[in-house]
Amino acid sequence: MALTLTETAAKHIEKSFDSRGKGIGLRLGVKTTGCSGMAYVMEFVDTLDDQDQVFESQNIKLIIDPKSLIYIDGTELDFVREGLNEGFKFNNPNVKDECGCGESFTV
């Protein structure tokens, strides 16, 4: 079981934490919503929940609840620019199908 960050993603996350000034790690997860079943969640974490599992990649703590882990195990998180737009991208090996907009997916 593992979650990893690319170097670009790690750099950007570090910048985000510097700017925010607090936080122990980054929560990755999924929630069941959206046009194609599930959507990704990315949040700053200030306190851990009991069930949380913690991974570490590039010196950054990645926090995930066990249910979400089933759907995104093996994911590599990247940070990319597409034209003027920039943001994080989940390279998730479990995904079978995405909705047209790519904001939600099925496994």
Next chain:
Amino acid sequence: MALLQISEPGQSTAPHQHRLAAGIDLGTTNSLVATVRSGIADTLPDADGYHLLPSIVHYADEPLVGYAAQKLANSDPLNTIASVKRLMGRGLADIKTTGTRLPYDFVETDAMPMINTAAGKLSPVQISADILQNLKQRAEKSLDGDLTGVVITVPAYFDDAQRQATKDAATLAGLKVLRLLNEPTAAAVAYGLDKNAEGIHAIYDLGGGTFDISILRLQKGVFEVMATAGDSALGGDDFDRLIAEWIMQQAGIAEDAEHQHIRQLLEIARTAKETLSTEDSALLNVKFIGWQGELNQQQFKQLIDPLIQKTIMPCRRALRDAGLTVGDINDVVMVGGSTRMPRVREKVSDFFKCEPHVDIDPDKVVAIGAAIQADILAGNKPDDEMLLLDVTPLSLGIETMGGLVEKIIPRNTTIPVAKAQEFTTFKDGQTAMAVHVVQGERELVTDCRSLARFELRGIPAMVAGSTRIVVTYQVDADGLLSVSATETITGIHSEITVKPSYGLEDQEIERMLKDSLEHAKDDVATRTLREQQVEADRVINALRAALKIDGDRLLKQDEFLTINTALDQLLKLKDGTNAQAIKRSIEKLDEVTKEFAARRMDASISKAMKGHTVNEFMEN
């Protein structure tokens, strides 16, 4: 696939439900748009990597905004509109008297100024909307979605008309305005000064063409603008001009050099100025006459020190207006590209005796603060995040009898706010009342600015002073005023949203504030006089009415004469300027009519008691 951003804990949004918010610094020279992504607030660049968008629009077939328009400024000046912010919310007459010489073809109208261009007649609001539209597109491309709302910054001294014009421009550009925010407040927010419990901050803003100093006080989550001062014709361009003139002297270039050459010289001057921010000296190379020279740090300082000194005077004035000394200032924030000059920072630091905040790019700091507010207002932060409040820049009042101003919402009141005050009729049988809304600190209407007038009609005819009319002033979160008047018995109602057709120059607001202090004594004297005159009118009206009804019946000939003499004396005095004499004359009249008043009261009591015993009244 769609790209994701990091949210605050528990604030993740469902797909297609993102709350995309942006902050916009709609500047005189340049504009910027900023947003908060993954916890980082930053300005958004265009496709070429430029963050600044010159606030210039060229009109031909399609409006061209920014650098593209700037290139056409020389070849097509009448269709290339710059500095439109100076025209926002102003009438043509205002523009002509402010001395801002703008080389456009104005259409003569009574209300909003319009400019003739190849694309037809355009108002400053429409031109600003084109700038905002450009920034909106940039933001939506960068965020990959439609904007939920924006926060737009305005100068702290912007009045209602100028704020309304800015809001109208946003609406025209298809933007939802979450809030208009004062520029100095935005700068303070960018540095997180709002996170402190309280403090007093000076915001020093030296831009391309204007200088503003604002003293803000943070108290209980509210930023109060304690004082503003500045110079609307002092900025980085003046530094360039000064250096260019020095080069002309050194190189022996005639003062009436060709326009094109002057432009080149200004460009050389600007480059030298920027070089001297980091280097000890700058090389000057004037190609068109083959002259080369050097400007060293020493000479540079000598040249620009007088200009920097010109910014220190308003700082001193702002402190004095706020009733503060240098020691009271907790933080100084630097805003505007010209504060990159180390000499400026040095002088400001010397004056305020503290190191100014310079970490955030001074061109971007206002937009960044606006983005942070927009992010909170759009709902991307937990609820406990403090919401920033603003205050009214000048008092809002109503005209009362005698041309006096009764202040309803005092200056520096936290907005949004609603305040009501009761008024009554002045004459018997009065059925209408004029409500005149004014803005300013002075006691007399003629010294304040008229914002709006409207009438409340259909008041039931009653004795003077017996109707109750509630006038409510409401200022929304953007500083926009609406006024309503309601007669409490019938419920008749009238209201107005203030959209004045002309505007105040920022210096004028400053002057109005200063005048109110300087004329405080005169004003009190005038107020006393007017009050006595109004009181005299009231007494005369009431007495005449009473004499008409009961004079013949209750007064003897000599009593009638005494009263008439006193009345004539008051009539003569009341239009004079001696408040004391009017007061004494009113007292005299009061004295000689006491007996008459007593008899009238007796007469009406006995009329009321006819057929009743005293005991009946005692029991009640």
